[in-house]
Amino acid sequence: MEEVTAAVPPPAPIEDYAMVGDLLTAALISKEGSVDWLCLPRFDSAACFAALLHDASAGRWLLAPARAAATGGRATARRYRGDSLVLETEWHTPDGTVRVVDCMPPRTGGADLVRLVEGVTGRVDMRMELRLRFDYGHIVPWVTRSDGDLRAVAGPDAVWLHTPVETRGEHLTTLADFTVGAGQSVPFVLTHHPSHLRRPEPADAERAVTGTERFWADWMSGCRYDGGWQGAVRRALVTLKGLTYAPTGGILAAATTSLPEQPGGTRNWDYRHCWLRDSTFTLQALLSAGFLDEARAWREWLLRAAAGDPAQLRIMYALDGARRIPETELPWLAGYHGARPVRAGNAAADQLQLDVWGEVLDSLHLARETGLAVDTTAWDLQRMLLDYLQDHWDDPDNSLWEVRGDRRQFVHSKVLAWAALDRAVRSVHRHNLPGPAGRWAALRDRIHREVCDKGYDPRRNTFTQFYGSRGLDAALLLLPRVGFLPWHDPRIRGTVEAVGRELCEDGLVLRYRTDADGGDVDGLPGTEGAFLACSFWYANALHGIGRTDEARELFEHLLALRNDVGLLSEEYDVRTGRHLGNTPQAFSMVGLVNTARFLSGRPIETSARGTAQTPGSPPPGPGGR
Numbered sequence: 001m002e003e004v005t006a007a008v009p010p011p012a013p014i015e016d017y018a019m020v021g022d023l024l025t026a027a028l029i030s031k032e033g034s035v036d037w038l039c040l041p042r043f044d045s046a047a048c049f050a051a052l053l054h055d056a057s058a059g060r061w062l063l064a065p066a067r068a069a070a071t072g073g074r075a076t077a078r079r080y081r082g083d084s085l086v087l088e089t090e091w092h093t094p095d096g097t098v099r100v101v102d103c104m105p106p107r108t109g110g111a112d113l114v115r116l117v118e119g120v121t122g123r124v125d126m127r128m129e130l131r132l133r134f135d136y137g138h139i140v141p142w143v144t145r146s147d148g149d150l151r152a153v154a155g156p157d158a159v160w161l162h163t164p165v166e167t168r169g170e171h172l173t174t175l176a177d178f179t180v181g182a183g184q185s186v187p188f189v190l191t192h193h194p195s196h197l198r199r200p201e202p203a204d205a206e207r208a209v210t211g212t213e214r215f216w217a218d219w220m221s222g223c224r225y226d227g228g229w230q231g232a233v234r235r236a237l238v239t240l241k242g243l244t245y246a247p248t249g250g251i252l253a254a255a256t257t258s259l260p261e262q263p264g265g266t267r268n269w270d271y272r273h274c275w276l277r278d279s280t281f282t283l284q285a286l287l288s289a290g291f292l293d294e295a296r297a298w299r300e301w302l303l304r305a306a307a308g309d310p311a312q313l314r315i316m317y318a319l320d321g322a323r324r325i326p327e328t329e330l331p332w333l334a335g336y337h338g339a340r341p342v343r344a345g346n347a348a349a350d351q352l353q354l355d356v357w358g359e360v361l362d363s364l365h366l367a368r369e370t371g372l373a374v375d376t377t378a379w380d381l382q383r384m385l386l387d388y389l390q391d392h393w394d395d396p397d398n399s400l401w402e403v404r405g406d407r408r409q410f411v412h413s414k415v416l417a418w419a420a421l422d423r424a425v426r427s428v429h430r431h432n433l434p435g436p437a438g439r440w441a442a443l444r445d446r447i448h449r450e451v452c453d454k455g456y457d458p459r460r461n462t463f464t465q466f467y468g469s470r471g472l473d474a475a476l477l478l479l480p481r482v483g484f485l486p487w488h489d490p491r492i493r494g495t496v497e498a499v500g501r502e503l504c505e506d507g508l509v510l511r512y513r514t515d516a517d518g519g520d521v522d523g524l525p526g527t528e529g530a531f532l533a534c535s536f537w538y539a540n541a542l543h544g545i546g547r548t549d550e551a552r553e554l555f556e557h558l559l560a561l562r563n564d565v566g567l568l569s570e571e572y573d574v575r576t577g578r579h580l581g582n583t584p585q586a587f588s589m590v591g592l593v594n595t596a597r598f599l600s601g602r603p604i605e606t607s608a609r610g611t612a613q614t615p616g617s618p619p620p621g622p623g624g625r
C-alpha cells in the first residue's frame with residue numbers, strides 16, 4: 001500500500017458509519033464525510049474504497065469543510081431524509097453551515113454515488129479528496145481526463161468523476177478545494193461501469209437525489225406496521241430493504257466484511273452473502289410489516305439457489321445463488337484497527353446447520369399464511385428438503401452459530417428440525433397440500449420427546465447448548481417463538497432465567513460462553529462482544545414470561561445503542577461502549593422490528609402464530625406442544 005505525504009487517517013468507530021445504497025451495493029460514510037467502504041458493482045465485489053479495513057491509503061472519498069478535513073473534524077449533525085437512504089451530513093463552522101447530501105440512485109445503467117454539497121449559510125471552504133484503489137485497496141488505477149471528466153481504469157473496472165469543480169492530482173490522489181456559499185449547490189457524481197463497455201450517462205445529481213427520495217417514499221407507502229416505536233422500526237425496515245439484492249431477490253447478512261467481533265481480534269468474517277437463516281429472519285420482519293413483494297422475490301431466489309439434489313442444500317449462497325464462496329485472506333490490509341485477517345468469502349458455507357431446514361420451511365409457510373399464493377414448485381422443494389431432514393435430523397451439526405469446533409447435538413438445531421416438520425404438517429392441514437402428514441407428525445413428536453429428554457437439565461431447570469452440555473445458548477430463547485413450548489412452561493421460564501444469570505453482561509446477552517464445556521466448542525481463539533440479536537431475543541423472552549417492565553427497559557436500552565442514524569452492527573462492547581462486528585447487520589435490525597412488534601402486543605410473525613406467541617397463552621393444541 002503506498003503512503004501519501006498527508007496524514008493517513010485510520011477508520012472511524014464502527015458506529016460512525018451510515019449506509020447509502022442502490023439495492024445492488026452500499027457505501028459506508030463516516031461522520032467525517034468520508035466514504036470508507038464501497039464495493040462495485042455489487043455488495044460482494046472487491047471494494048474500491050477499503051479504508052474501513054486499513055486506513056485512508058486503501059481508498060476513500062472525502063468531502064468535508066477544509067478545516068474539518070485537516071483535523072478529522074466530525075459533522076455536527078446527520079440524518080436520513082424521511083424514510084429513505086438519502087443521507088444528509090451537516091457541519092456548522094465559524095464561516096457558515098454546509099451540508100453534503102449522499103445517495104445512490106436506483107440503477108439504470110452504471111452504479112452512481114451522488115454527493116451534493118449544499119451551502120446553507122455563510123461561505124465555507126471545502127475539500128475533496130478522492131483516492132480510488134480497486135481490488136480492496138490493492139490496485140492504483142490509471143487516471144486520465146476525458147470529456148472534461150476524470151476517468152480511472154484498472155482491469156475490469158472503470159470509474160468516472162463528473163463535477164464542475166476543478167480537480168488536481170497529487171500523490172496518486174485527486175484533490176479539489178472550492179468554496180460553497182449559502183444557496184449554492186455543487187455536485188459530484190462517481191459512476192462505475194465495466195471497463196470494456198461504453199461509459200453510461202452520469203446521473204444528474206439534483207434529479208438523482210429527488211428520484212431516490214421518491215423511490216424510498218413509494219416503497220415505504222407499502223408499510224403496514226402499526227405498533228409502537230414507529231421511527232426506529234421504519235428505519236430498521238429501510239435498512240433491511242437496503243440489504244436486499246434487487247436483481248435476484250437475495251438478502252444479505254450485512255454490508256461489510258471483517259469488522260471484528262473482538263477489538264484487534266481474529267473473529268472477522270465476510271457477511272456479504274445470503275444466509276438462509278439471516279434472510280428468512282429478514283423476510284419475516286418485512287412480511288410482518290406487509291412487504292409481500294420481497295417474499296415473492298426471495299422465494300424465487302431460493303427456488304433457483306436450492307434447485308437440484310436436496311442433499312446439496314447450502315446454508316448460504318452468493319447474491320446470485322452461486323454456491324462457491326471460498327474463504328480467502330487479504331493480507332495487504334491491516335484490518336479494522338489492526339484486527340486481522342481480513343477475509344473475503346466464508347468457509348461456514350460448507351457447514352451442516354440443521355436449523356436452516358426449519359427456518360426455510362417456517363418462512364415459506366408464513367409467506368403462505370400471509371397471503372403469498374401457493375407455488376407447487378416451492379412445495380416440491382419443501383418436500384425434498386423434508387425427505388433429507390428425515391434421514392439427517394439426528395446428525396451432529398455446526399449449529400446456527402457456525403462453530404468451527406467439533407459437530408455436536410445442538411439443542412437449537414434439533415428444535416428447528418422439529419419446526420420444519422411442524423410447518424410441513426400445518427401446510428398439509430391448512431393449505432391442502434399433498435404430503436405424508438402422519439409420518440411427519442410422528443417424527444416431529446419423536447424429536448420433541450428427545451429434546452425434552454436429552455437437551456434439558458432438570459437439576460438446573462434449563463435447556464442446554466447441546467445434549468449433555470453444561471453451557472447455555474441464547475438461541476434457546478427462541479424455543480417459544482417457534483412454538484416448541486409455550487412461554488408459561490416452567491422449563492422455558494427456567495431457561496430464560498438461566499440465560500439472564502449466565503449469559504448477561506451489563507444487561508446485554510452473549511450468544512454463549514466461549515469458555516463453557518472446556519472452552520473449545522466454537523473452535524476459535526479469543527472472545528466476543530454481546531450479541532445484539534440475542535439481546536433483543538432476551539427482551540422478547542422477558543415479556544413472554546411476564547417480566548414486561550424489564551423487557552421494555554432492555555428494549556429502550558438497546559434502542560439507545562443505535563448510532564445517530566438508527567443503525568446497529570452485530571455486537572456491542574459493553575466495556576468500551578462501542579459497536580463491534582459487521583454493520584449494518586440484518587440480524588440486529590430484525591431483532592429490533594420483532595421486539596417492537598411483540599412489546600406492542602402484535603404477534604411475532606412466525607408461522608407458529610396462535611400457539612405459543614402470546615405471553616401467558618393457554619397450552620396450545622397438537623403440534624404446538
Ligand SMILES: OC[C@H]1O[C@H](O[C@H]2O[C@H](CO)[C@@H](O)[C@H](O)[C@H]2O)[C@H](O)[C@@H](O)[C@@H]1O
Nearest residue numbers: 253269275277278346348400401402587
Ligand atoms: O462466530 C463464528 C461465525 O461467525 C459468523 O457467523 C455469524 O454470522 C452469521 C451471519 O450473520 C450468522 O448467520 C451466524 O449465526 C453467526 O454465527 C461467520 O459468518 C462464521 O463464518 C463464523 O464461523
